[in-house]
Amino acid sequence: MADLFDADPPPADAPESGAEAAPLADRLRPARLDEVVGQEHLTGPEGAIGRMVAAGKLSSLILWGPPGTGKTSIARLLADAVGLRFVALSAVFSGVADLKKIFADAKTAARAGQRTLLFVDEIHRFNRAQQDGFLPFVEDGTVTLVGATTENPSFELNAALLSRSQVLILHRLDSRALDTLLERAEAVMERPLPLTPPAREALVASADGDGRFLLNQVETLFDVELEAPLDPAGLAAFLQRRVPVYDKDREGHYNLISALHKTIRGSDPQAALYYLARMLVAGEEPLYVLRRLTRAAVEDIGLADPNALVQCLAAKDCYDFLGSPEGELAIAQACLYLATAPKSNAAYMAQKAAWRSAKETGSLMPPAHILNAPTKLMRDAGYGQGYSYDHDSDGAFSGQDYWPSEMSAQDFYRPTDRGFEKRVRERLEWWAERRKSLATDAPPGS
Template structure:
């Protein structure tokens, strides 16, 4: 290719200049590309098949696809699902068929594969099945939710990791080696730079490029670095995986009584722009599902904090979020109440419309009284301890000694268990006294 006047004056982005030339040079994905990694074995064994690369932005999905094609000596065609459609796919399929006649296999790389609609994804199926193309898809979204089942069943899914601290350090060292000088940063500022990238290797290289362009005479500390560079928002899509993943971490930390982790995941969501109402809705669910009768004050506490937040707003609203999180996370836990209702629902489905005992039915008319409605009903307040011990289950279920609610020996539920055992004893004694 001829050298143009602009080649010497145009700045080439570091991320492009540092793009790996072999799979061995790819950083941060050793679980896939290392000696025993599945992609490495696939390439070395000459058995490259269709697969999905699922991971956050800037971790090497496009690079890996390109290098797999290069290592396997296959044609490489790249499309973006945002910009392409069925007409573009047809052109690729036609070219791939021609390549096969001369013994060349084609790898079709589709970036943002999840952006293809259902019909376009379906159009890929026959060509993936008959091997006319090897499909490598890249997606930032969970393939289980974003790809049609028929296509997903024909693809292996490989998950790429965000850059951790060690991988980020290796990447920065590669940047410094390429530029020929070290980044003018203090140790703390270097760590802060890595944190700003939030696991995105491409973005980290861009930040390093920006630091070099500052041409600082002395090392930047965190304060000067933050002024020079704009920190980006954490990778978090409130409508997609980021939302559900962090919400799952939040819920499980609350259930697991890890108050510090619950505060952290809650803060992560708020910092990323999540609606605080989402946190309060989840706290309400945990207060019933996982705390339940072990501390019946948990739900009123959450609702009160929720109400206070709606009345006060930010920034003081964080006080109410914090109190609700701490209360629910540190409360004793029991799921007995909701499990008991699930068990009751199951029995209700199995038993159908068994008629209730007439004794506990009201008799507002003369006919109903003549039919025995309300006959034999025992008014509990007429008995010691306000407990009559009468039967409320349909007669067909009384022999089963049905017990849905099984309280735990934790928190307030311990007292509930004592009351239930007391009433059971009274019922037995009164039956024996008859």
């Protein structure tokens, strides 16, 4: 079925009866960028897209985000907003011949004064050679490229293509954005969804941030006549899909994942296992839960127990191998391991501090003695001079200064005295004493 995010618009001259018969998602398609839900950080006045539209100048873009978050709609509306001809293709169904025809047509249109926005869905499906084929046409302005991908562009797209594009990250739709879609659907249909309030929340939670999935479910609900509104159990039976079970407090998806994370952080394995069960029994996507467990492993445990991360990744592999329900035991094991592990957020705090420092001092050059010197010019400029190869030093430790000359050494990572980090702390203290001793023994002026 056509949907709000990925379908092409109906012909402008389509008869009115056809518009009325169009799928619900077609009728809800946003007509302006400010009608796209959930991506205000990009489409708002201060967002990257909002600024481009205000300036009337559009650069090539890569839209990176989960399915059903509006990538296709944004690309189409961008073309309208800046007056570009819109051409779309899918990397799944297209090849070199299709690209050659599109580029030829774009050149013809350019001679007539009409620039082209080329939208490529699933752009990561093109191989490296095909991706390179875009470069000359992007560079000479034949097309403004807008690619959409659900995969990490750093790993799936050529560096040359990335260097000529701005990567914009789309967020999964939160409950407020999904509620907005429900309200728009009810306004178009001129009647409320046949759901109790808890079932409505269950429907939103079951979408897991995917607007396209939500609207498909909504259309199914509007296509039937029901004697009474469905409760969560009735909704699950009707849609033949498990949906989150909401207790009397109507505790939803985000409350449960927050409870799971905080009980792990609080070292309560019994409560953590309970909230894990609540989510999985209610139909939460197991891989989503595993992502959150992995986040807890690096944020709240870190080097206090490095095996916490290993347990999470092993649980993911086990679940991929066994599937449900057998693989859910591996998720439970990882959850228990995290909850019983020693806790430390030292690595998390160190990362935040280092990122903050990098933003403030990001243009500072490293000291010349630790720079590679592959050319004579670089050697003549002092690159690599004075570098001490640590393995040739006593104890494999030279104690050299590795910080830019314009800033002092920073102390980002401060390990705790819990778990394995206690040993890490001892190592850092030993190195600090060695560095101090070597600096004291160094001859004057060295």
